[in-house]
Amino acid sequence: ELRWNHQDPDYLPPEIDTSKPSIARVYDAFLGGKDNFAADRAVAAEGMRHFPDRGEGARQNRAMLFRGVRFMAEQGIDQFLDIGSGLPTMDNTHSVAQRVNPGAKVVYVDNDPIVLAHARALLQTNDDTRVITADMRRPDTILRHPQIEGFLDLSRPIGLLMVAVVHHLGDDEDPHGLVDRYKAALAPGSYLQLTHFCSCAPEVRALEGVLLKMLGTGRARDMPEILSFFDGLELVEPGVVHLPEWRPEQPVRTPLGLGGVCIAGGVGRKP
Numbered sequence: 001e002l003r004w005n006h007q008d009p010d011y012l013p014p015e016i017d018t019s020k021p022s023i024a025r026v027y028d029a030f031l032g033g034k035d036n037f038a039a040d041r042a043v044a045a046e047g048m049r050h051f052p053d054r055g056e057g058a059r060q061n062r063a064m065l066f067r068g069v070r071f072m073a074e075q076g077i078d079q080f081l082d083i084g085s086g087l088p089t090m091d092n093t094h095s096v097a098q099r100v101n102p103g104a105k106v107v108y109v110d111n112d113p114i115v116l117a118h119a120r121a122l123l124q125t126n127d128d129t130r131v132i133t134a135d136m137r138r139p140d141t142i143l144r145h146p147q148i149e150g151f152l153d154l155s156r157p158i159g160l161l162m163v164a165v166v167h168h169l170g171d172d173e174d175p176h177g178l179v180d181r182y183k184a185a186l187a188p189g190s191y192l193q194l195t196h197f198c199s200c201a202p203e204v205r206a207l208e209g210v211l212l213k214m215l216g217t218g219r220a221r222d223m224p225e226i227l228s229f230f231d232g233l234e235l236v237e238p239g240v241v242h243l244p245e246w247r248p249e250q251p252v253r254t255p256l257g258l259g260g261v262c263i264a265g266g267v268g269r270k271p
């Protein structure tokens, strides 16, 4: 884990290279956030040139993340492991979960050290929330992390979030095998919320091309492949769908636009 104490809010630790785009900051640029640099904005601008959704896909993803967290919290889940959590935004997993279950414990995991830099400041006063820098490709390191052991009780149900992160794994990295290792570590009654860039429209392939070229990552997969990440779990209604269709709070306008179809996902419960 990286550690620093610095009073200057604009201080960036030296391991953060702002000359190259980072996934977390490009996503922040798609969301219209402030925590991004020219290299990140260039990727987002090129992406939106090929995929003119004005950031709608990212916003829909963020909104579905919160609907899922609220749903799990309402089922009694009071501990969450948010892998590939991204930069903090207006609302965040811990605030949504703790609104339903005060005292709910949340651990954020991201391999981009800028997430820790930003989240630290935000979480200074929240004893129930932690953030660690680790790579999801090392499940044992994450599940046995000293910041997690003794904080989350993995013998009880948790909510595992892998939201818009698994598409950053290549096929050669065995994404299904990796998700299976996390599922195997969950206690019965736990939930997995997973969303994934979906090859449902030809324009998504164009966006995928931009991301792979400029960022080196960001693979679209088809619906059956996304569905199979939930193998062995009971799918919560309405199953794996385009994100605006997952338990919407307001009637959904159809047909869905580009931003509505570019990511699919759902929530599953471990029996």
Ligand code: SAM
Residues within 6 Å of the ligand: 023, 024, 025, 027, 061, 062, 065, 083, 084, 085, 086, 087, 109, 110, 111, 112, 115, 134, 135, 136, 137, 162, 163, 164, 165, 168
């Ligand atoms: N989960 C958030 C959401 O859906 O709003 C953020 C999604 S953002 C598109 C993907 C995040 O996953 C980025 O912050 C990136 O740094 C992180 N990430 C990518 N590969 C990762 C890895 N191998 N291990 C941990 N985090 C990773």
